[in-house]
Amino acid sequence: MLRKLAHLTLCLLVLNTAAQSATQNSATRASVATIVSDASSIDALLTKSFLEISGVAPTVRFTSQQYEQTRKRMESQEKTRKDELKATIKSIDDEIKQGERDLKKLNEQSSFDTDEIAQQRNVIHCTMQRLRTKQADTRIALETGVPIEYENLYAKLELLEKWPAARMEIARQVERGQARQRRWSDVEDIGFRTIAKNQEDDIKDGQEAVQQMKQSGLMPKAIEDAEITEYVHRIAQNIARNSDLKVPLNVTLLNSNEINAFALPGGFLFINHGLLLEAESESQFAGVIAHEISHNVARHGHSLMKRATISSVIYQAAQIGALIFTGGAVGIGAYYALQYGFQGLGLILSLQLLGVSRDYELEADQLGVQYAWKSGYDPEGFIDFFDIIAKKEGYVAKTSFFRTHPAFYNRIVESSREIAFLAQADQSIENTAEFDRIRDKLKKLSTDLDKEEKNRPTLYKRIPGCEPGSTQTPPEARPQFREARP
Numbered sequence: 345m346l347r348k349l350a351h352l353t354l355c356l357l358v359l360n361t362a363a364q365s366a367t368q369n370s371a372t373r374a375s376v377a378t379i380v381s382d383a384s385s386i387d388a389l390l391t392k393s394f395l396e397i398s399g400v401a402p403t404v405r406f407t408s409q410q411y412e413q414t415r416k417r418m419e420s421q422e423k424t425r426k427d428e429l430k431a432t433i434k435s436i437d438d439e440i441k442q443g444e445r446d447l448k449k450l451n452e453q454s455s456f457d458t459d460e461i462a463q464q465r466n467v468i469h470c471t472m473q474r475l476r477t478k479q480a481d482t483r484i485a486l487e488t489g490v491p492i493e494y495e496n497l498y499a500k501l502e503l504l505e506k507w508p509a510a511r512m513e514i515a516r517q518v519e520r521g522q523a524r525q526r527r528w529s530d531v532e533d534i535g536f537r538t539i540a541k542n543q544e545d546d547i548k549d550g551q552e553a554v555q556q557m558k559q560s561g562l563m564p565k566a567i568e569d570a571e572i573t574e575y576v577h578r579i580a581q582n583i584a585r586n587s588d589l590k591v592p593l594n595v596t597l598l599n600s601n602e603i604n605a606f607a608l609p610g611g612f613l614f615i616n617h618g619l620l621l622e623a624e625s626e627s628q629f630a631g632v633i634a635h636e637i638s639h640n641v642a643r644h645g646h647s648l649m650k651r652a653t654i655s656s657v658i659y660q661a662a663q664i665g666a667l668i669f670t671g672g673a674v675g676i677g678a679y680y681a682l683q684y685g686f687q688g689l690g691l692i693l694s695l696q697l698l699g700v701s702r703d704y705e706l707e708a709d710q711l712g713v714q715y716a717w718k719s720g721y722d723p724e725g726f727i728d729f730f731d732i733i734a735k736k737e738g739y740v741a742k743t744s745f746f747r748t749h750p751a752f753y754n755r756i757v758e759s760s761r762e763i764a765f766l767a768q769a770d771q772s773i774e775n776t777a778e779f780d781r782i783r784d785k786l787k788k789l790s791t792d793l794d795k796e797e798k799n800r801p802t803l804y805k806r807i808p809g810c811e812p813g814s815t816q817t818p819p820e821a822r823p824q825f826r827e828a829r830p
């Protein structure tokens with residue numbers, strides 16, 4: 345990131361009108377920071393991507409009170425948003441209870457349904473189904489969507505405030521030749537070092553998880569196009585060969601629009617085709633794969649899963665899936681099903697199973713950066729990819745990725761530190777013509793793939809004859825809505 349920043353800083357300085365109008369600080373600093381008195385321009389900066397903010401941070405200066413005010417305001421906004429969602433859930437509860445009372449009344453009328461009663465009953469069932477879907481959607485927004493949205497904003501605010509000092513500190517460490525003092529600094533020994541012992545013990549767990557996910561209907565189908573899968577396998581296997589993975593890597597390209605990839609314990613890597621479509625270069629694609637492989641190398645899933653069994657975790661996932669996909673009504677759950685292939689694996693998979701926690705993410709970032717570097721890629725690809733997702737509008741697109749790859753300030757700083765410590769290769773791959781060609785081919789195929797995924801049979805119950813569509817779909821999801829149900 346440091347390398348790109350010099351260039352970005354210059355570009356953004358030209359664009360930054362606030363910087364031109366405010367007083368210039370002429371102190372003898374490495375970069376000239378502009379004091380900005382208008383705290384509202386922090387808000388404008390927070391709409392930019394992580395990389396852009398890192399670029400602009402050394403050129404602007406706000407007071408610590410301005411940061412504090414912004415943070416407090418964001419916290420109270422977040423609380424208000426959550427309170428509103430809680431109130432919605434509560435009022436839907438009341439409506440559902442009313443439905444139950446209506447059904448009871450209906451049942452008191454006669455021993456058997458007349459045509460008229462049957463019709464009324466169907467109307468009530470459909471209403472209740474819509475309400476349940478709407479409630480599930482609201483719960484996802486409350487528990488996942490809004491917290492992720494604000495976590496991103498807090499991380500950006502922290503980056504704006506603290507990055508300039510952190511950047512100088514990293515530069516000092518590099519100058520002092522302290523690269524070898526960090527953990528896992530023995531990058532010349534990649535493949536010959538032990539990050540976590542007994543990786544092979546995870547294979548059985550991974551196999552079990554894969555099997556149970558297939559049985560419970562959680563797993564989208566694999567894509568079979570020979571050329572595309574050969575390419576994806578080759579890229580992933582090359583990274584595995586340049587990593588500390590000691591078990592065979594089993595790669596599957598899934599027919600899912602969700603922008604994400606997962607590694608189940610024991611070397612089972614699942615890449616959603618949405619990831620390949622959204623990545624803009626081979627180094628970004630490789631960066632995400634290298635990060636996922638690192639979770640397997642360090643056995644993060646195993647460490648987090650110690651007290652749970654695979655089947656209890658998969659059972660929970662299936663339960664959440666059922667909650668999201670309660671029927672023919674349209675809501676974010678159904679939206680996921682249509683748009684991302686089934687319920688959106690990233691939304692319902694247990695983070696325990698994937699080894700996602702703050703500390704483990706930092707470790708997987710460090711190792712992932714090393715493996716991408718060792719495989720010959722520009723190691724900044726992974727951070728670049730973060731920005732692509734962060735820039736995407738609306739929480740629907742971000743929820744899954746940021747749930748399994750949480751954004752926080754430390755990750756960006758620590759990844760940048762690791763990159764600065766790695767010997768700079770004479771040539772590193774940022775992108776290849778083959779990546780562009782494969783992605784274009786997948787783009788052409790993806791309409792057919794979406795259709796295939798939508799028509800997939802599901803285990804979840806839908807009530808026939810219900811009119812879809814009266815639940816509130818989040819505004820950002822609306823324009824892309826084409827059909828009500830598979």
Ligand SMILES: [Zn+2]
Pocket residue numbers: 635636639700704705708748749
């Ligand atoms: Zn991760």
